[in-house]
Amino acid sequence: MSIIKQPVFRLIVLSLFTLASPVLAQETVSVTGANSNQNDWNPVWLGDGRLLFTRAFHPENIGGTSDRGDIWMIEKDENGKWREAIHRADLSTSGYDLALGMPNVITLLVFHEEGNGNRGIHEYAKFGRDWNYRRRLEVPKIDQFSGLVSGSVVDGKLIFLSGETPDSMGNEDLYVFELVFGITWSEPINLGTVINTFGQEVSPLFDSKTQRLYYSTNNRPDAEGKDVYVALKTGESWQDWSNPIRWDQINSAGSESGLAIIAENEVVWGSSQNSGGFFDLRSFATEVELDIPSDFEPALRRSLARESADISAPEKSVTYLTEEKIKPISPKIMVGKPEIGLFLDSVQLESKPLVWIAVDAKEKIKLDFTVEFMSKKNPVTFSKTDSILYADLLSKGVDEVKVSSPGYFPFTFSTDELIVDQPNIALLAKVQKGQxxxxxxxxxxxxxxxxxxxxxxxxxxxxxxxxxxxxxxxxxxxxxxxxxxxxxxxxxxxxxxxxxxxxxxxxxxxxxxxxxxxxxxxxxxxxxxxxxxxxxxxxxxxxxxx
Structure with missing residues (x-):
C-alpha cells in the first residue's frame, strides 16, 4: 500500500498557558547557565567539557531580537558545574544557525540559513578554543530544506537532517546524507514511513555503535506534545527500522526536542515543560542510569511512492477553511516561537491573513496590542488589521509593521521578515527603570x-x-x-x-x-x-x- 502525500497546512495559535506540570521518575532541572528568556535548544556535545546550543531571538545575537538562532556555548568548571553561556559569534550569522557536531577532532559542521534564505552546511576548523571558517560543503538539495531544520553528524560519514522538502510526507521529515568523497555528499535519503509521518519529525541523532536513532515527533498515538522516540535500524536500507518507542524517562507534558548524550549517566535535552512554550535545556538533577528503550519490535516498511491519480494537480488550489476541517494535534515549534498547532489535513488555502502575537519578553505572558503599518513613501491605513494578506502590504508599499502595547517598547518587523503560515511573535520589553x-x-x-x-x-x-x-x-x-x-x-x-x-x-x-x-x-x-x-x-x- 502506498502513501499519498496530501497537502498539509498549519494554523499556529498561542498556547503559552496550558502546559501541565509533569511527574517524572527522576527530578529534572534546567541546565545552569544555558537558559534564557528566549528559545534554547539543540544541544551538541563537543567533549572536553563543552556543549554548543542554539539560542533564538536573544538581544546579543548577531541579528538581535529578530535573529532566529545563534550558536552559544556552555562549559563545565573544575567541579563539573556549568558556567554561564558564551555567545559564539565566530560560528553565527544574522540568520538561523545550528551546530551539527564534529566529524573529527578538529572540524565542526554548522548549518546556516542566512537572511537572504541561502541555506548550506559549512565547515569550521578548530584553532585553540576558537573556530576558523573553512568552506561550504557540497550537499545536494540542501537549499530545499525549510521549516524546523535540525540534525547531527555521525562518524564524519553521515549527516542526519530534519526539514520540509518537496518530497516530505507532510511537515518536517528525517533524512540522511552519505559522504561520497572529500566535501561532497549524496542526495538526501528519506528515512521512510516507519519513522516519518504526516506530522513533524525533528532533531535526529544516530548512534552508529548501537544502531539506535533518537528523534522527536508530534504525530504518534502516545505522544504528548513533541516527544523523544528511539528506533533501531534493522536492515541495510535507511528505511529499515523497528517500531519507535517513546523514551518515557525524559518526556514530559510539554515538548521535548534535541538531545545530547554526554555519558552513560548524563543527558541534556530541550524541553518546553517549564518555559511557557519556549525551549530550555534540561538534565537530571542527579546522576541516573539512563533507561533507554531497548525492547524493539520489527515494523512493516511501507512505500514512499505517491499515488499517480490526481497528484499532478496544483497543491495550492482554492479551498476555504471551515471549522469542521480543523482537528487539533500535538504542538509544533518553530525556533523562538511558542508551541501550539492545528493540523489542516487535505485543506488547501488560496492565502491566509497575517497573524501577530505580542508577548512580554521576560514573563512570557500574552499582551493586548495594536498594529501600525509604515511606509517610507506614503501613509498607509487599513480598515481592518485582522484579515490583512501579505499581498496587501506589498501592494500598498508597506515597509514595516509596528506592534505596540501600553507600558512596553514597540517591536518592529520589516516586511521581508514576516511569515505567512505562522504567527509573527513580537517579544516586547517592558518599560521600567534599568531596562x-x-x-x-x-x-x-x-x-x-x-x-x-x-x-x-x-x-x-x-x-x-x-x-x-x-x-x-x-x-x-x-x-x-x-x-x-x-x-x-x-x-x-x-x-x-x-x-x-x-x-x-x-x-x-x-x-x-x-x-x-x-x-x-x-x-x-x-x-x-x-x-x-x-x-x-x-x-x-x-x-x-x-
Missing amino acids: SIKLEKVAFSRGTAEFEGLDTELALKELSTFLLENKELSVRIHGHTDSSGDPGLNKALSLDRARAVRDYLVDLGVEFERLRISGWGGTRPIASNATEAGRQKNRRVELEVQ
Whole structure:
C-alpha cells in the first residue's frame, strides 16, 4: 500500500498557558547557565567539557531580537558545574544557525540559513578554543530544506537532517546524507514511513555503535506534545527500522526536542515543560542510569511512492477553511516561537491573513496590542488589521509593521521578515527603570557620527513618537564602538554618536532634560572583537530607562 502525500497546512495559535506540570521518575532541572528568556535548544556535545546550543531571538545575537538562532556555548568548571553561556559569534550569522557536531577532532559542521534564505552546511576548523571558517560543503538539495531544520553528524560519514522538502510526507521529515568523497555528499535519503509521518519529525541523532536513532515527533498515538522516540535500524536500507518507542524517562507534558548524550549517566535535552512554550535545556538533577528503550519490535516498511491519480494537480488550489476541517494535534515549534498547532489535513488555502502575537519578553505572558503599518513613501491605513494578506502590504508599499502595547517598547518587523503560515511573535520589553534596548536600525557612516540610511531616520522618528507619548520617561543614550583603533578616539566617537541621537530627538520635540548621554568606546563589548561579526555587534547605540 502506498502513501499519498496530501497537502498539509498549519494554523499556529498561542498556547503559552496550558502546559501541565509533569511527574517524572527522576527530578529534572534546567541546565545552569544555558537558559534564557528566549528559545534554547539543540544541544551538541563537543567533549572536553563543552556543549554548543542554539539560542533564538536573544538581544546579543548577531541579528538581535529578530535573529532566529545563534550558536552559544556552555562549559563545565573544575567541579563539573556549568558556567554561564558564551555567545559564539565566530560560528553565527544574522540568520538561523545550528551546530551539527564534529566529524573529527578538529572540524565542526554548522548549518546556516542566512537572511537572504541561502541555506548550506559549512565547515569550521578548530584553532585553540576558537573556530576558523573553512568552506561550504557540497550537499545536494540542501537549499530545499525549510521549516524546523535540525540534525547531527555521525562518524564524519553521515549527516542526519530534519526539514520540509518537496518530497516530505507532510511537515518536517528525517533524512540522511552519505559522504561520497572529500566535501561532497549524496542526495538526501528519506528515512521512510516507519519513522516519518504526516506530522513533524525533528532533531535526529544516530548512534552508529548501537544502531539506535533518537528523534522527536508530534504525530504518534502516545505522544504528548513533541516527544523523544528511539528506533533501531534493522536492515541495510535507511528505511529499515523497528517500531519507535517513546523514551518515557525524559518526556514530559510539554515538548521535548534535541538531545545530547554526554555519558552513560548524563543527558541534556530541550524541553518546553517549564518555559511557557519556549525551549530550555534540561538534565537530571542527579546522576541516573539512563533507561533507554531497548525492547524493539520489527515494523512493516511501507512505500514512499505517491499515488499517480490526481497528484499532478496544483497543491495550492482554492479551498476555504471551515471549522469542521480543523482537528487539533500535538504542538509544533518553530525556533523562538511558542508551541501550539492545528493540523489542516487535505485543506488547501488560496492565502491566509497575517497573524501577530505580542508577548512580554521576560514573563512570557500574552499582551493586548495594536498594529501600525509604515511606509517610507506614503501613509498607509487599513480598515481592518485582522484579515490583512501579505499581498496587501506589498501592494500598498508597506515597509514595516509596528506592534505596540501600553507600558512596553514597540517591536518592529520589516516586511521581508514576516511569515505567512505562522504567527509573527513580537517579544516586547517592558518599560521600567534599568531596562535597556538596542536601537537596531540606527546606523552611522563609518568612523563618523553622521546618520546613514533612511532606516535610521525612520527609526529615530518612531522613537521620538514613543517618547512624546510617554512623557514621564527619562532615558540615557549609550554610545559604543568596537575595540579597533585608538581607545581615546573611540570613546569620543561613541559620545558624539549618542549626542547625535539626542540632538535629533530634541529637534523632533523631545525635551532635552529627558535625554542623557554616555560614550563608552569599546569598553563594554557584548561580543568578541576577534571577528567582524562580533565587532559589528559591539558598534551600537542603546537606550536605558532612568
